[in-house]
Amino acid sequence: MKVYKYGANVDTDVIIPARHLNDPSPAALASHCMEDIDASFASTVEEGDIIVAGPNFGCGSSREHAPLAIKSCGVKCVIAPSFARIFYRNAINIGMPILECPEAAEAIQAGDTVTVDFKTGVITDETLGRTFQAAPFPEFIEGIIQSGGLLNSLKARGVAK
Amino acid sequence: MGMTMTQKILAKAAGLDHVEPGQLIEARLDLVLGNDITTPVAITEFEKAGFTQVFDKDRIAIVLDHYTPCKDIKSAQLCKQAREFAHKHSITNFFDVGHMGVEHALIPEKGLAAPGEVIVGADSHTCTYGALGAFSTGVGSTDMAAGMATGLLWFKVPSAIKVTLKGKLQPHVSGKDVILHLIGSIGVDGALYQSLEFTGEGVASLSMDDRFTISNMAIEAGGKNGIFPVDEKTMEYINGRVSRPCEVFSADLDAQYTREVVIDLDKLEPTVAMPHLPENTKLVSEVAGLPIDQVIIGSCTNGRIQDLRIAAAIMKGKKVAPNVRCVVLPATQDIVLQAMAEGLIQTFIEAGAAVSTPTCGPCLGGHMGVMAEGERTVSTTNRNFVGRMGHVTSEIILASPAVAAASAIAGCVADPRKS
Numbered sequence: 182m183k184v185y186k187y188g189a190n191v192d193t194d195v196i197i198p199a200r201h202l203n204d205p206s207p208a209a210l211a212s213h214c215m216e217d218i219d220a221s222f223a224s225t226v227e228e229g230d231i232i233v234a235g236p237n238f239g240c241g242s243s244r245e246h247a248p249l250a251i252k253s254c255g256v257k258c259v260i261a262p263s264f265a266r267i268f269y270r271n272a273i274n275i276g277m278p279i280l281e282c283p284e285a286a287e288a289i290q291a292g293d294t295v296t297v298d299f300k301t302g303v304i305t306d307e308t309l310g311r312t313f314q315a316a317p318f319p320e321f322i323e324g325i326i327q328s329g330g331l332l333n334s335l336k337a338r339g340v341a342k
Numbered sequence: 343m344g345m346t347m348t349q350k351i352l353a354k355a356a357g358l359d360h361v362e363p364g365q366l367i368e369a370r371l372d373l374v375l376g377n378d379i380t381t382p383v384a385i386t387e388f389e390k391a392g393f394t395q396v397f398d399k400d401r402i403a404i405v406l407d408h409y410t411p412c413k414d415i416k417s418a419q420l421c422k423q424a425r426e427f428a429h430k431h432s433i434t435n436f437f438d439v440g441h442m443g444v445e446h447a448l449i450p451e452k453g454l455a456a457p458g459e460v461i462v463g464a465d466s467h468t469c470t471y472g473a474l475g476a477f478s479t480g481v482g483s484t485d486m487a488a489g490m491a492t493g494l495l496w497f498k499v500p501s502a503i504k505v506t507l508k509g510k511l512q513p514h515v516s517g518k519d520v521i522l523h524l525i526g527s528i529g530v531d532g533a534l535y536q537s538l539e540f541t542g543e544g545v546a547s548l549s550m551d552d553r554f555t556i557s558n559m560a561i562e563a564g565g566k567n568g569i570f571p572v573d574e575k576t577m578e579y580i581n582g583r584v585s586r587p588c589e590v591f592s593a594d595l596d597a598q599y600t601r602e603v604v605i606d607l608d609k610l611e612p613t614v615a616m617p618h619l620p621e622n623t624k625l626v627s628e629v630a631g632l633p634i635d636q637v638i639i640g641s642c643t644n645g646r647i648q649d650l651r652i653a654a655a656i657m658k659g660k661k662v663a664p665n666v667r668c669v670v671l672p673a674t675q676d677i678v679l680q681a682m683a684e685g686l687i688q689t690f691i692e693a694g695a696a697v698s699t700p701t702c703g704p705c706l707g708g709h710m711g712v713m714a715e716g717e718r719t720v721s722t723t724n725r726n727f728v729g730r731m732g733h734v735t736s737e738i739i740l741a742s743p744a745v746a747a748a749s750a751i752a753g754c755v756a757d758p759r760k761s
Contacts (some may be wrong), residue, residue: 195727243380266566331388340492
């Protein structure tokens with residue numbers, strides 16, 4: 182599980198450029214993920230890899246295609262000090278794990294081997310030999326995640342036809 | 343503890359007497375909006391979840407505005423999917439080519455947003471309707487699907503930044519300069535997870551079009567919404583457009599704010615945002631003379647009639663510089679008609695600008711003005727991210743209609759006060 186590291190304010194236009202939004206299939210989105218800031222990402226990313234970035238990750242457009250692209254690449258989670266609010270909602274709603282942890286986002290370096298325990302929010306950087314504690318999700322949001330996304334949680338509640 | 347305007351609207355929509363910042367609530371929605379890029383993803387999720395009915399066919403709006411009139415086969419497929427869904431569910435407010443406009447100019451124009459309402463849209467610039475004293479915010483496609491199915495959505499009640507406006511704008515300075523100045527001051531995450539609540543005696547002097555532009559770019563400061571108090575200008579705007587009853591909310595005197603930012607409108611100068619973040623602001627006088635290849639005047643930020651009047655006044659009787667392509671995109675069909683009636687379209691065409699049917703096209707690098715390698719555009723749009731409008735090495739300078747028009751004529755970044 183290797184780490185890809187990016188800076189502050191990674192916007193959804195670079196996560197998945199608008200020129201590729203005319204095909205929202207997961208495979209198409211994955212093949213262009215991050216291409217405007219990291220041309221080699223889509224060809225080198227492997228199942229279980231992690232993205233670590235600076236503050237305000239996912240700012241800009243509301244396109245859900247952005248967390249979908251990252252998820253479709255097999256990325257296990259994104260760790261950042263903060264997320265733009267629409268990206269945060271979208272990630273939760275589609276079941277793409279994100280963790281807010283400023284200390285981890287700063288310390289973890291590209292290429293480090295990192296494991297994450299989603300139950301406890303503990304992030305372990307095996308390369309550095311350090312552990313970090315991510316902020317826990319509020320109970321309501323944890324419920325959405327546990328249901329497997331927003332629509333599943335609504336179905337379970339029987340509030341839609 | 344008192345509540346802000348946003349908190350009061352959310353409390354009412356959640357059926358609560360009081361809400362606190364950080365509280366998670368479920369609110370009733372007055373309108374659920376989507377476009378041709380986000381709606382198809384929402385439809386797929388809606389159908390995959392097994393939903394068969396929308397909560398209210400009159401409270402959903404679908405606007406095919408981003409890649410339309412369709413730029414390629416894949417875009418046409420997306421529009422077809424949205425069109426078929428709209429017909430199947432008898433969506434009242436479905437806007438196709440010929441009727442559509444850039445959604446955030448169209449929705450207020452059609453009377454689909456009103457003071458006190460709760461509106462979500464699967465488009466980040468849905469925050470535009472804060473100009474009317476509504477709570478409106480951008481969400482994703484799964485949120486749109488949930489909203490279409492239930493008419494409900496979860497929100498975290500935001501804290502707020504109070505933005506106090508003093509004085510009055512000077513000539514050639516407009517709402518775009520106000521919001522660029524604010525984003526430059528607080529940064530692209532300066533209002534993250536928060537409301538921007540505009541207030542102060544300076545509000546009264548701002549036109550509705552200025553307010554729409556300001557609320558529109560609240561998201562560019564990370565804001566959840568950007569909201570204005572309701573006054574005579576608001577009521578004048580909705581009069582004849584909105585016939586349903588609406589409720590006017592105002593912030594409590596003891597409402598709590600995390601901070602206050604004061605902007606003296608008298609002192610603002612034409613402002614631009616340099617590549618590649620909206621917070622990289624400069625006074626236009628600091629960067630005047632920088633060579634450019636293209637000028638775009640339009641979008642949900644600045645494609646309204648006031649924007650076109652400002653641009654046309656500067657371009658009248660002059661010619662677009664030979665090194666520049668200038669594209670003007672009135673945001674809705676009504677704005678096209680109004681601009682024709684006032685002779686603005688003729689002014690643009692005689693100046694050597696191309697005039698387009700309404701579309702979001704160039705703003706997101708779709709069509710109608712995509713840039714090649716190393717090119718630079720002065721644009722009245724809202725984002726100047728890497729590759730946003732074309733090639734990854736192209737550059738966008740965000741500006742007001744006045745700066746854009748002056749730059750088109752000068753052939754370089756130009757100060758409208760000197761044109």
